[in-house]
Amino acid sequence: MLFLVRMDVNIPHDLPAAQADEIKAREKAYAQQLQRDGRWKNLWRVVGEYANYSLFDVESNDELHTLLSQLPLFPFMKIHVTPLAQHPSAIA
Amino acid sequence: MLFLVRMDVNIPHDLPAAQADEIKAREKAYAQQLQRDGRWKNLWRVVGEYANYSLFDVESNDELHTLLSQLPLFPFMKIHVTPLAQHPSAIA
Amino acid sequence: MLFLVRMDVNIPHDLPAAQADEIKAREKAYAQQLQRDGRWKNLWRVVGEYANYSLFDVESNDELHTLLSQLPLFPFMKIHVTPLAQHPSAIA
Amino acid sequence: MLFLVRMDVNIPHDLPAAQADEIKAREKAYAQQLQRDGRWKNLWRVVGEYANYSLFDVESNDELHTLLSQLPLFPFMKIHVTPLAQHPSAIA
Amino acid sequence: MLFLVRMDVNIPHDLPAAQADEIKAREKAYAQQLQRDGRWKNLWRVVGEYANYSLFDVESNDELHTLLSQLPLFPFMKIHVTPLAQHPSAIA
Amino acid sequence: MLFLVRMDVNIPHDLPAAQADEIKAREKAYAQQLQRDGRWKNLWRVVGEYANYSLFDVESNDELHTLLSQLPLFPFMKIHVTPLAQHPSAIA
Amino acid sequence: MLFLVRMDVNIPHDLPAAQADEIKAREKAYAQQLQRDGRWKNLWRVVGEYANYSLFDVESNDELHTLLSQLPLFPFMKIHVTPLAQHPSAIA
Amino acid sequence: MLFLVRMDVNIPHDLPAAQADEIKAREKAYAQQLQRDGRWKNLWRVVGEYANYSLFDVESNDELHTLLSQLPLFPFMKIHVTPLAQHPSAIA
Amino acid sequence: MLFLVRMDVNIPHDLPAAQADEIKAREKAYAQQLQRDGRWKNLWRVVGEYANYSLFDVESNDELHTLLSQLPLFPFMKIHVTPLAQHPSAIA
Amino acid sequence: MLFLVRMDVNIPHDLPAAQADEIKAREKAYAQQLQRDGRWKNLWRVVGEYANYSLFDVESNDELHTLLSQLPLFPFMKIHVTPLAQHPSAIA
Numbered sequence: 001m002l003f004l005v006r007m008d009v010n011i012p013h014d015l016p017a018a019q020a021d022e023i024k025a026r027e028k029a030y031a032q033q034l035q036r037d038g039r040w041k042n043l044w045r046v047v048g049e050y051a052n053y054s055l056f057d058v059e060s061n062d063e064l065h066t067l068l069s070q071l072p073l074f075p076f077m078k079i080h081v082t083p084l085a086q087h088p089s090a091i092a
Numbered sequence: 093m094l095f096l097v098r099m100d101v102n103i104p105h106d107l108p109a110a111q112a113d114e115i116k117a118r119e120k121a122y123a124q125q126l127q128r129d130g131r132w133k134n135l136w137r138v139v140g141e142y143a144n145y146s147l148f149d150v151e152s153n154d155e156l157h158t159l160l161s162q163l164p165l166f167p168f169m170k171i172h173v174t175p176l177a178q179h180p181s182a183i184a
Numbered sequence: 185m186l187f188l189v190r191m192d193v194n195i196p197h198d199l200p201a202a203q204a205d206e207i208k209a210r211e212k213a214y215a216q217q218l219q220r221d222g223r224w225k226n227l228w229r230v231v232g233e234y235a236n237y238s239l240f241d242v243e244s245n246d247e248l249h250t251l252l253s254q255l256p257l258f259p260f261m262k263i264h265v266t267p268l269a270q271h272p273s274a275i276a
Numbered sequence: 277m278l279f280l281v282r283m284d285v286n287i288p289h290d291l292p293a294a295q296a297d298e299i300k301a302r303e304k305a306y307a308q309q310l311q312r313d314g315r316w317k318n319l320w321r322v323v324g325e326y327a328n329y330s331l332f333d334v335e336s337n338d339e340l341h342t343l344l345s346q347l348p349l350f351p352f353m354k355i356h357v358t359p360l361a362q363h364p365s366a367i368a
Numbered sequence: 369m370l371f372l373v374r375m376d377v378n379i380p381h382d383l384p385a386a387q388a389d390e391i392k393a394r395e396k397a398y399a400q401q402l403q404r405d406g407r408w409k410n411l412w413r414v415v416g417e418y419a420n421y422s423l424f425d426v427e428s429n430d431e432l433h434t435l436l437s438q439l440p441l442f443p444f445m446k447i448h449v450t451p452l453a454q455h456p457s458a459i460a
Numbered sequence: 461m462l463f464l465v466r467m468d469v470n471i472p473h474d475l476p477a478a479q480a481d482e483i484k485a486r487e488k489a490y491a492q493q494l495q496r497d498g499r500w501k502n503l504w505r506v507v508g509e510y511a512n513y514s515l516f517d518v519e520s521n522d523e524l525h526t527l528l529s530q531l532p533l534f535p536f537m538k539i540h541v542t543p544l545a546q547h548p549s550a551i552a
Numbered sequence: 553m554l555f556l557v558r559m560d561v562n563i564p565h566d567l568p569a570a571q572a573d574e575i576k577a578r579e580k581a582y583a584q585q586l587q588r589d590g591r592w593k594n595l596w597r598v599v600g601e602y603a604n605y606s607l608f609d610v611e612s613n614d615e616l617h618t619l620l621s622q623l624p625l626f627p628f629m630k631i632h633v634t635p636l637a638q639h640p641s642a643i644a
Numbered sequence: 645m646l647f648l649v650r651m652d653v654n655i656p657h658d659l660p661a662a663q664a665d666e667i668k669a670r671e672k673a674y675a676q677q678l679q680r681d682g683r684w685k686n687l688w689r690v691v692g693e694y695a696n697y698s699l700f701d702v703e704s705n706d707e708l709h710t711l712l713s714q715l716p717l718f719p720f721m722k723i724h725v726t727p728l729a730q731h732p733s734a735i736a
Numbered sequence: 737m738l739f740l741v742r743m744d745v746n747i748p749h750d751l752p753a754a755q756a757d758e759i760k761a762r763e764k765a766y767a768q769q770l771q772r773d774g775r776w777k778n779l780w781r782v783v784g785e786y787a788n789y790s791l792f793d794v795e796s797n798d799e800l801h802t803l804l805s806q807l808p809l810f811p812f813m814k815i816h817v818t819p820l821a822q823h824p825s826a827i828a
Numbered sequence: 829m830l831f832l833v834r835m836d837v838n839i840p841h842d843l844p845a846a847q848a849d850e851i852k853a854r855e856k857a858y859a860q861q862l863q864r865d866g867r868w869k870n871l872w873r874v875v876g877e878y879a880n881y882s883l884f885d886v887e888s889n890d891e892l893h894t895l896l897s898q899l900p901l902f903p904f905m906k907i908h909v910t911p912l913a914q915h916p917s918a919i920a
Contacts (some may be wrong), residue, residue, distance in 0.1 A: 001245050002136060003267070004145050012289050013840050013903065020317060031181040042184075044094060044176040046898040047889050048833060048907040051098055052179055061185050061323050065269035068324040075289065079324040083187070083267050084136040085249035087144055089123040092134075093889050095911070104657050105196050105259065139245050140189060140252040140263040153691050153829050157913035160692045167657065168683060171692040175831070175911050177893035186320060188329055196379050197443065205349055215365045226359040226368075228278060231429050232373060232436040232447040234293045236363055270322040271328055276318075277429050277453070281508060288473050306424035337369050337507050343506040344374035351473065355508040359371070359451050369538075370504060372513055373561050381627065399549040412462060412544040415613050416557060416620040416631040420547055421464055452504040455512055457491045460502075461613050463635070465784060472749050521553050521783050525637035528784040535749065539784040543635050545556070545617035556789055559803060565656055565719065583825040596738060596820040599705050600649060600712040600723040603739055605824055625828040628743075639788055641767040644778075645797050645818070645908045646872060669893040686920075688912040690910060696915055697832055705737050709821035727739070727819050727855055728872040729801035731880055736870075741876060797875050804876040805906055811841065815876040 001057065002041075002084040003064055007077045008051040016069060026072040093149065094133075094176040100143040101167045116157055119166040125160060185241065186225075186268040187248055191261045192235040210256040218251060277333065278317075278338055278360040283353045285325040302348040310343060369425065370409075370452040372434055375445045376419040394440040402435060461517065462501075462544040467537045468511040469516055486532040494527060553609065554593075554636040555616055559605040559629045578624040586619060645701065646685075646728040647708055651721045670716040678711060698705040738777075738820040739800055743813045744787040762808040770803060771784065829885065830869075830912040831892055836879040837907045854900040862895060 011020050024039045034040035042055040068079060103112055126132035134147040151158045160171060195204050225258035226239040242248045252263060287296050310316035318331040334340045344355060379388055402408035410423040426432045436447060471480050494500035502515040518524045528539060565574050586592035594607040610616045620631060655664050678684035686699040702708045712723060747756050770776035770797060778791040794800045862868035862904050870883040886892045896907060 003245075003323075004136070009901075013843065015289065032183050036181045042180040043179045044096070044154040044217070045179040045893055047175040047177050047831075047893045048909040050897075050902075053176065061187075061267040062269045064267070065321055065323045069326075073127070074326075075287075081267055081324040082145070083245040083265060084145065085139050087135045087244045089120045089138040090135040090158045091124050091127045093263075095691075095889075103259075105199065107657065114205055139187075139249045140265040142258075143873045153831075153911040156911070157689055157691045161694075166694075167655075173692040173911055174891070175889040175909060177890045188320070195443075196382065210364045216367050219367045222326050227363045227366040228280070229363040231359040231371075231433045232440075232449040234437075237358070237360065248429055251355045266329070267323040268329065269323050271319045271321040273304045274319040275308050278509075279429075282550040291473065335449040336451045338372075340451070341505055341507045345510075350510075351471075357451060359429040359432070359449060361430045372504070372583040379627075381567065396549045400551050405543040411547045411550040412464070413547040413617055415555075415617045416625075417547050418621075421542070423464045425494050443490065450513070451507040452513065453507050455487045455503045455505040459495045459505040463613075469771075472787065504620055521555075521635040522637045524635070525781055525783045529786075534786075537746075539786040542633055543613040543616070545614045556780070563719075567661065580825045584827050587827045595742070595823045595826040597709055597823040599647075599709045599819040599821050600725040602713075602718075605820065632802070635783040636789065636790070637783050639779045639781040641764045642779040643768050643771045647797075648872070672917045676919050679919045687915045687918040688832070691911040691913050697910070697912065705739075705819040706821045708819070719870040725819060726881070727797040727800070727817060727875040728881065729798045729875050731871045731873040733856045734871040735860050735863045739875075751841065801873055805878075810878075811839075815874040824906045 001059065003056045003058065004050065004084055005047075005054045005068070006054055006080045006081040007054065007071075007073075008049070008079075009073055009077050010050070011073075011076050023072045023076075024028075030070070035045060039063075039067065095148045095149055095150070096174045096176055097146045098138075098143065098158070098172045098174075099146065099165075100141070100163065100171075101165055101169050102142070103168050115164045115168075119126075122162070122164060127130075131155075131159065185198070185243065187214075187240045187242070188266040188268055189238045189240055189248075190232070190235065190264045190266075191238065191255075191257075192263075193257055195257075195260050198257070202251070207256045207260075214256060223247075223251065234261050277335065280358040280360055281332055281344070281357075282322075282327065282328045282356045283330065283347075283349075284325070284355075285349055285353050286326070287349075287352050292293070294313045299348045299352075306346070306348060314345065315339075369427065371424045371426070372450045372452055373422045373432075373436070373452075374414075374419065374440075374448045375422065376397050376417070376447075377441055377445050378418070379441075389409055391440045391444075395400075398438070398440060407431075407435065461519065463516045463518070464542040464544055465514045465516055465528070466506075466540045466542075467512065467514065467531075467533075468509070468532055468539075469537050471533075471536050473540075483532045483536075490530070490532060499523075501526065553611065554606045555610070556630045556634040556636055557606045557608055557620070558598075558603065558634075559606065560601070560631075561623075561625055561629050562602075563628050575624045575628075582622070582624060582638075591619065592617075602641075645703065647702070648668065648711070648726040648728055649689075649690045649698045649700055650714075650724045650726075651698065651717075652723075653694070653717055653721050654694075655685065655720050656725075667716045667720075674714070674716060683707075737795065739792045739794070740818045740820055741790045741792055741804070742782075742787065742816045742818075743790065743807075743809075744785070744815075745808075745809055745813050746786075747812050759808045759812075766806070767806060775803065808828075829887065831865055831884045831886065831899055832880045832910040832912055833896070834874075834879065834905075834908045834910075835882065835899075836877070837900075837905050838878070839901075839904050851900045851904075857902060858898070867891075867895065 027068055031043060035043065035077060039056060039058055040054060044053050046052060054060050067075065123135060127135065131148060131150055132146060133149050136145050138144060144151060146155055160166065215224060215227060223240060223242055224238060225241050228237050232238060240248055242251065248252065252258065307316060307319060311319065315334055316330060317333050320329050322328060332340055334343065335342060345349065388454060399408060403411065407424060407426055408422060409425050412421050414420060424432055435440065491500060491503060495503065499516060500514060501517050501519055504513050506512060516524055528534065555580065562578055573619060583595060587628065591608060592606060593609050596605050598604060608616055612643065675684060675687060679687065683700060683702055685701050687717060688697050690696060700708055712718065767776060767779060771779065775792060775794055776790060777793050780789050782788060792800055804810065859868060859871060863871065867884060867886055868882060869885050872881050883912060884892055894903065
């Protein structure tokens, strides 16, 4: 089941740099692990913004929320989820 | 070069049904042709809305505008384009 | 799997009354059938508006889109879907 | 009398973690008590967000405001209340 | 129980004048009857706009929706309802 | 001359509690004095929010601005003023 | 007492040209009469838009609403009124 | 003096095609004449939209409004004007 | 050449009071000097808000930006500029 | 390939002045270098705002994102990118 997710990151400027770096390193590892297991199908940067659009393929709403809320950057992101369905003109 | 495109369709209720059907048939054929040639990589329905999110892979802004402005439903759609870039945490 | 859905109805004033009435009658029958089969769990009127909030319980995004896009009033509604998940403080 | 309530939580990152944890523990206890007494009928997580949609069943506007303003997280939430009414097509 | 209600009127310019006048006459009679029975406590014009803010005093959400949805101008208005509660600094 | 005023309060979480309490106490005294002299005709809490809708009856725009800008919470509020006029269907 | 007023004009394209011209001629005469009597102090065109910002000097909210609602273009305008007060740094 | 102008075109679907074509032909001739005389410095299509961003170089606000309001498509466009100034980091 | 300018002031609560007072004193002196030389033609307070609408009469966009960016409160203001033109119905 | 970019700068008032100055100096040098190599074709100040509109000419979305994300002020800016295409009425 597919969901389009937009994440906008906003790290407070007074967060210590070491702490921010550590969070970002964990975020990257976590994102890559989820991509490898196939649930985070695509991850694209929005040009010019500290933001991404992502495509998730999960079994349920609960599974998606669990994945997203465990993102190390979750407390510093604004996330918006759009559920997707099969389009009648799609060939795949 | 990837672009995320959202299209919201709004066909006026007083457009004759036959005319609307003819436009939609041409739209579908055109959308499937572009998917087969690889430039319209994905086409997803937004759940509950007469709208889609689509992923395009084109050589230039001009090519994308040409593709979109030739959509038979173009006069009846609100389209928003978001340019995408490689994400540093993407594994593909 | 639960989804909160808001529907805002906007019937053009120049739609013939008989046609509007016929659509609304079919809408009501369809809504009650889906409630009886358990997929449209709740249907509430927004006070002062020709709008409702509804709770749907379905197996997938595709199923939800199929249900919503078959609403007789679908062409005259603005619909917004919010996917819901289990809340850690919920007792049910 | 039913009200749909959306709550968006935003805890400042410089609030000490112990203080935040203590507030969240009290919030959870309070939310579960109100659910058990039947006034907080439903509590759903919005997928991907630190937010919830809730359904309250109270006797009056004053009672609802009293309940909401006593939430331990009240100072850190943006709350929006929508009054609901019986829908003519609802079967319950 | 008090509710603040804002109503914005938008009568289509191609509605026949006689029909519009008849609706407005019924609207006025209805509004004055509800004011006399005490449920429509106040009715103020928004300066420069075909709009009003109104204060309603009713027993329930259902009663308010019934009153509002029976307004003759209801199909031509955008209505927004805000539930009000006792303010701790109010002297009345 | 009537004005509808909405005030949204937002006290920074790092303002010392004693200072916040002192400001709120002065706010309450000031609000009650203006209610007693008849210029702050009504003060209602918006359900679920740290906000109010108020009705002011003053001689001029200048008088209203003077009253509002002297509110002890003025630096911590977002205020919006809507001028009101006699409605042709009002019976009072 | 000063008010800043923004008016956005939107004449439906299917209004007969003769009728539109007649309304615009009356609007111009009315606007000039109010400017000559001093209540419509200034009238500026917003560059690039069929819109104006205007400054009115009137005795009351009611007087302003009466003036604005009698504009021949009133049914085809979106109007927003901002009450103004003396600024402490103004030299006039 | 430079101004960035965004124009969004919205031609009603029930405008006769011949009339629309005639307006668009005049629009094109007018746009090209202004580009040749140097006042309409740039004209870019917004990808995916019936809209443009344009750069104008004029002597005054009045001159710009005169140019824009004489556009044959003016009645069918939403136009927004942003005045530009020399940037301290610009090398030209 | 006229411009309508709206300025919304937002001074952070943790800026030392002495520093804020000094900035405001310089702001007032600067605003009065520009009013006396005729370029800041009008300065009005928005009722209920720490904001103003101002009318500027300058030779160019560059001159206006220079004036505005030298405001002592510039770093603490959100400013929006609307270019104005002669209105065909204006008598002055 | 052209892109219109709007950048709004928002430097926190508690960032030390020396640090802010150093960032701004690097920003200026970087902006001028990109202008000289032809990829940052134009840089205009938005009148009255700490913001700019810029025109970029790059080979790809990736190249644009790389340029923008390396701006020294990137962490303190809100950036919005609009892809541009050839306009059929443009003479250049």
